[in-house]
Amino acid sequence: MNKANILVASNRGPVSFSQADDGSLSLRRGGGGLVSGLSAAAAGAGTVWVCAALSEADRLAVREAPGGRLDEAGHDTGGIAVHMIDVPEDTFHRAYNTVANSVLWFVHHLLFDTPNAPAFDAAFRADWAAYRDYNGAFADALVAESADGARVFVQDYHLTLTPRMLRDRRPDLRIAHFSHTPWAPPEYYRLLPADIGREVLTGILGADEVGFLTERWADAFLDCCAAFLDAEIDHRTRSVSFGGRVVRVGVYGLGVDGPAMQERAAAEDVAERREALRAQVGDRRLIVRVDRTELSKNIVRGLAAYREFLTDHPEWHGRVVHLAFAYPSRHDLPEYRAYTEAVRRTAEEINAEFGTEGWVPLILQVKDDYPRSLAAYQLADVLVVNPIRDGMNLVAKEGPVLSQGGCALVLSTEAGAAGELGDDALLVNPYDVSETARALHAALEQSDDERKQRTARLADAATMLPPQRWFAAQAERLG
Numbered sequence: 001m002n003k004a005n006i007l008v009a010s011n012r013g014p015v016s017f018s019q020a021d022d023g024s025l026s027l028r029r030g031g032g033g034l035v036s037g038l039s040a041a042a043a044g045a046g047t048v049w050v051c052a053a054l055s056e057a058d059r060l061a062v063r064e065a066p067g068g069r070l071d072e073a074g075h076d077t078g079g080i081a082v083h084m085i086d087v088p089e090d091t092f093h094r095a096y097n098t099v100a101n102s103v104l105w106f107v108h109h110l111l112f113d114t115p116n117a118p119a120f121d122a123a124f125r126a127d128w129a130a131y132r133d134y135n136g137a138f139a140d141a142l143v144a145e146s147a148d149g150a151r152v153f154v155q156d157y158h159l160t161l162t163p164r165m166l167r168d169r170r171p172d173l174r175i176a177h178f179s180h181t182p183w184a185p186p187e188y189y190r191l192l193p194a195d196i197g198r199e200v201l202t203g204i205l206g207a208d209e210v211g212f213l214t215e216r217w218a219d220a221f222l223d224c225c226a227a228f229l230d231a232e233i234d235h236r237t238r239s240v241s242f243g244g245r246v247v248r249v250g251v252y253g254l255g256v257d258g259p260a261m262q263e264r265a266a267a268e269d270v271a272e273r274r275e276a277l278r279a280q281v282g283d284r285r286l287i288v289r290v291d292r293t294e295l296s297k298n299i300v301r302g303l304a305a306y307r308e309f310l311t312d313h314p315e316w317h318g319r320v321v322h323l324a325f326a327y328p329s330r331h332d333l334p335e336y337r338a339y340t341e342a343v344r345r346t347a348e349e350i351n352a353e354f355g356t357e358g359w360v361p362l363i364l365q366v367k368d369d370y371p372r373s374l375a376a377y378q379l380a381d382v383l384v385v386n387p388i389r390d391g392m393n394l395v396a397k398e399g400p401v402l403s404q405g406g407c408a409l410v411l412s413t414e415a416g417a418a419g420e421l422g423d424d425a426l427l428v429n430p431y432d433v434s435e436t437a438r439a440l441h442a443a444l445e446q447s448d449d450e451r452k453q454r455t456a457r458l459a460d461a462a463t464m465l466p467p468q469r470w471f472a473a474q475a476e477r478l479g
């Protein structure tokens with residue numbers, strides 16, 4: 001096996017499998033901001049992408065692939081060499097669902113106030129041990145695949161311990177870690193058990209370069225290093241001196257690839273869905289949102305804002321439709337299932353309260369349908385992105401790029417994207433339902449000219465650092 005000079009490691013890889021009733025496996029491209037960004041950057045660059053088997057179908061596929069290499073087993077992985085790791089199911093479940101998604105994701109998105117917030121008990125310690133094993137399995141695969149002096153790009157909160165493990169075993173490697181999430185401020189981060197909080201920070205500091213999507217998250221990371229480690233922080237140069245080494249912290253605001261998105265959106269399946277949507281909503285104005293069914297996306301408050309807008313503005317009844325598209329996500333976790341139900345209930349209530357024979361005010365679709373989302377972006381008059389906290393949020397960037405007639409962006413101040421798009425968006429406090437309702441109204445009342453001009457500027461800002469350049473900038477910095 002040829003060793004690689006560039007490697008990427010992430011929990012979710014660029015492809016996943018599903019199994020039909022007859023036992024046959026079919027491959028599909030993965031989703032989410034991390035995967036869409038990295039897929040474009042890694043394709044064709046001689047990169048090996050190390051990822052985890054996420055399902056039983058993935059595990060079956062890996063077992064038929066020598067050394068875990070899906071591309072070598074004849075799968076079409078889109079020009080990327082993919083090494084999928086067959087982590088034991090129980091280890092994977094503890095590492096992914098319990099530690100990564102219920103604790104680390106929760107802490108960075110300030111979600112510990114939900115009814116199912118974690119309890120750090122003896123069972124959790126066993127989960128933490130599994131998280132270590134899972135990070136270790138990634139380190140093993142990366143060690144096996146890396147050429148001397150290779151550059152390794154480790155991604156996100158699933159893999160915070162891998163950089164340190166790699167450095168201990170392979171000091172020749174140049175290692176980067178990138179967080180696609182926000183980072184918690186020290187007063188929230190300290191809610192983690194102290195030793196685990198420190199293990200995560202020292203794990204990440206095993207890298208040479210640590211990357212974030214915005215200055216705000218990078219500064220919070222530096223503040224945590226200062227508060228919880230015996231480390232020296234320089235906010236001006238964004239660096240951490242720790243354990244005799246200096247680690248640099250960088251900010252890379254991932255954007256979207258405009259031409260690639262336009263090309264994808266020009267395909268027949270998008271045109272079909274666009275026609276179907278037009279037929280469904282007629283010439284009514286369209287408010288659109290597209291999210292994973294994710295607690296931090298704040299879908300329920302967003303729908304409540306639409307309800308308040310309809311209450312306050314009867315003159316808009318019958319003249320507007322809200323399309324809410326949600327991609328099912330993390331449904332192994334009970335709080336995510338309950339949240340999806342709360343979203344459905346709110347949508348039903350709104351339609352029961354305001355709907356008439358000829359008008360359905362809200363169309364909610366909980367389904368994985370990418371071309372339908374692209375069609376909705378093309379038609380949207382208003383795009384709502386109101387997360388309570390979000391690393392970046394690429395929906396806010398994709399919408400303006402594909403808009404055909406101009407779309408007004410209602411955007412949370414707590415999305416990383418607000419830093420780059422704030423000047424031309426209608427910024428809202430995500431907890432302030434009434435302010436969001438007023439923003440929906442203001443967005444609908446924007447003149448055509450203003451909306452189009454703002455959309456053009458939003459699209460420019462959204463495409464400033466497309467995935468290839470985002471990745472190249474980090475690779476250059478790593479040397």
Ligand code: G6P
Nearest residue numbers: 012032033034156180181329330
């Ligand atoms: C966020 C995370 C990614 C993750 C994606 C989808 O964007 O930063 O690491 O892949 O959500 O979540 P999932 O749990 O389905 O991979």
